[in-house]
Amino acid sequence: MRVNLFDFPLPPDRIADRPARPRDAARLLHVGADGALADHGVLDLPDLLDPGDVLVLNDTRVIPARLFAQVGAGKVEIMLHRRSGPDTWWAFARPARKLKPGTPLRIAADFQGECIAKGDGGEVEVRFDRGGATLMAALEAHGHIPLPPYIKRPDDAEDRADYQTVHARADGAVAAPTAGLHMTERLFAALDARGVQRVTVTLHVGAGTFLPVKTDDTDDHRMHVEDGVVTAAAAETIQAARAAGGKVVAVGTTALRVLESAAAPDGTLSAFAGGTDIFITPGYRFRIVDRLLTNFHLPRSTLFMLVSAFSGLETMQAAYAHAIATGYRFYSYGDASLLERRPNEPG
Structure with a gap:
């Protein structure tokens, strides 16, 4: 596909320089499978999920890279x-x-x-x-904390905490799994009360996540390899939740990519440990993830291509236009969206 299909204008004042405080006070745009848009807050997440769903978080820890x-x-x-x-x-x-x-x-x-x-x-x-x-x-x-290049200031002591998820465990990331930055113990307690399960996987996010796509066609772009792990216990919990009718909710594109890398074409999930350079663009048939919690991404980026594959390019163009018009904050320290997967195309 032509890379310019994934371009859109973004006013500089929409780029978040600091996170919401508290971190679960960020806004949340719900994007339905039919493209319907609804404005919420991150604290509404439990009400937007169903009992029996399983939330999959990336537990990588950002190092001062x-x-x-x-x-x-x-x-x-x-x-x-x-x-x-x-x-x-x-x-x-x-x-x-x-x-x-x-x-x-x-x-x-x-x-x-x-x-x-x-x-x-x-x-x-x-x-x-x-x-x-x-x-x-x-x-x-x-x-130094490896703040993204679009944050035009030096890192400081606040970033040591702000640019780290509360569930970070495994040293190795050089960029935060930013959807996870919205999680708090208060939100986890509400999800538990809703009957939503939680498991962790690991994908050590590399600096390549910020590299621009320099080709004119997505077929010519090559992703950098990132290392990931899905344990046998996590795979079993996710499989059991799906068998019982629950949906798999990836917290962030990083959790989604390691899950999709570990899943077989029929959706069977097994333990996984190794590198992945999976590049998801429209036309990709999703194997296991049903819902995606994610921040708002850069124009022409591989991440905007991924969400366009998940929910449809026209739907995401409309969602981003709405977010820009209504003052949502973009990128790593910005607000969030909850995307419902569009059904896979036949074939």
């Missing part, structure tokens, strides 16, 4: 992307031309690294002078 390194007399920004070993990561560098295999990186007096490889897509592989838990501790001490 933005580093600034001394290279000779200059500075280079390093954005970690995907772990490749206990002490090595693939990363995006700016300016990348300053780095070649063997280039030393001085991040702090007691924290250093080295460029050991360059990838075909302009990425670099970095080996640090430590690994495992000691590397994570060094990132916490010297790294």
Whole structure:
């Protein structure tokens, strides 16, 4: 499909710079399977779901993945992307031309690294002078929260909490699974009372989620690989809920993508551990996810393509036009939408 089909004008003042406080005070646009639109708040979510539904959350934890390194007399920004070993990561560098295999990186007096490889897509592989838990501790001490590029300010102490879900557990993401940022213990209690089950999966979101689609046709775009896990216990809980008539509600496009990667064409879900570069565009036949809680996404982005596949391009164009006209806040710190999946096309 032509990428320009997924473009739309967005006034800059619709881009959220900070989250709603409390985080479950955000607005929620309900988009029905028939395209009907209804304005709600995130705290209305339990009433929009049915007893027996299963909510699937991504439990990845955002690490301070933005580093600034001394290279000779200059500075280079390093954005970690995907772990490749206990002490090595693939990363995006700016300016990348300053780095070649063997280039030393001085991040702090007691924290250093080295460029050991360059990838075909302009990425670099970095080996640090430590690994495992000691590397994570060094990132916490010297790294910065990797705010998305459309938030035009430096990260600060508030972002350490704001850009992390309350259910984060597994270190490894370099971007937040932003639909999950709306979750609170108060909302979880209301979902429990409604009879909605909860399970977690893991997809370590990479910095590639923010890369623009530079091709003219979606067939020519290639996604970066991200690592995910669906445990056998999570798969069994989801399968049981579906067998009993419940719907699978993915909290975020990341949870949806790892579920769709793990599911067989007939909708059977099994344990999964590995990388996925699944790219979902209109025409995709969804295997397992029935409802999607997600934020509002960038024009021409792979994420807007995904929601257009889920609910229909015309429906999402109308939903976004409504959101813009009525003051919804967009992107990572913005408001949310609950999408009902349009039935798969025959064939």
